[in-house]
Amino acid sequence: MTAGEVITVTIRRGGEHGAPVPVDFRVPITGDPTVLDLVTAIQRDQAPDLGYRFSCRVGMCGSCAMLVQGRPRWTCRTRVSLVARRGRLDLAPLPGLPVVKDLAVDMAPFFEKWAAAGGGFRPCESGDAVLALVAPESPARRNADAAIECIGCGVCAAACRVAGAEPGYPGPAALNRVWTLVNDVRDADGPRRLAEVAGPGGLFTCHSQGACTACCPKGLDPSRSIAGLKRAAVLAALRGEP
């Protein structure tokens, strides 16, 4: 798609009321727009009641994820020219979450999984205010660093077929978060968090096929984080821990 052409955007519209229906919009291309630019143009010029969500527009907030051509993506940093095929673009809300309206889903169940998996940091009680010294090149610090830049967009969870099929599975984002905490020496729960997520339906439900990693727009590697948790859980079990 180049400037001057007209693209047909199919948006799966619907919400709490009524079954979703695909609706076509014809949008003239100006410049080299992102998918989010197109959705905004549609809302401005053709469908003022179109529901969608965004905030930062620069890949920081994680609120703009949708299914683009059937694949979960952040839309504020996805160029139409890269994903449109034969002058068409197909948009739908993220799967596996309740639709609020049109392209906006309720992210609460996604974040509830983080909470349930123990995604909250709990500081050590150091008594006197001694700061933990964490060497930048220590393996634990590197592991945490590699996984910490998650923006909570939900793309990985939408890409994970296991998360889609098994409601109890914490999903790649929540487990990626747990991996950062297991590697955080300042966290009071540390490795004890493993027992929370290592049981049936937990992290061993992951098949290591890496759909999450392939789709994460931040280039994070939840699949590796989960593999790290698996290894840590196995070592703990061999020590007789959980």
Next chain:
Amino acid sequence: MTPVRRHVLLWLGQRLAGLLLAGGLAIHLFQVWSVGGAALVARPGGGVGWPLFYAGVVGLALIHGGLGVHGLWRERRHGLAALSIQRLTGIALVLFVPVHVSVSIACVVCPALAATVFQVAALPLHRGFEAAVVALVVGHGLGGLRVLALEGLLWSRGQKALAWIAAGLTMAAAVAVPAGAW
């Protein structure tokens, strides 16, 4: 033993058996390729080494396949959603291995039966089937080693390249192993 610990250790057992199977089945495929199935079954005066080896491989397959099916059963609510090539080939192997092992044992015990079996094995249709079976086991094995590289060594980047290499080697083995045996 806590339920969590049991769960983790069963998983470990499935993966370790898979790893050892990779070695065992590589040796087995090499044998088939170099001396052929008929000679394997008729192995003259072989001592106890090979029977023990094959008993070990079958035992590992029982552990690995059994725990695999156990896991699949526990996750049956996923239905078709979580089927990957790894799983489909795993299920196919669980169906094939018992037949293959029973027929092979029968051939060792009864040479007359072996003669018939190897007549059938010489049919062109059966050679296509052999290629498919080799593709199945090599594809599943290499796909499994790729998973083990990630889970055991946290070797994650380059998984896509590994997948392509696995696919290429699978094709090559599917052609070479039966061809060597003929």
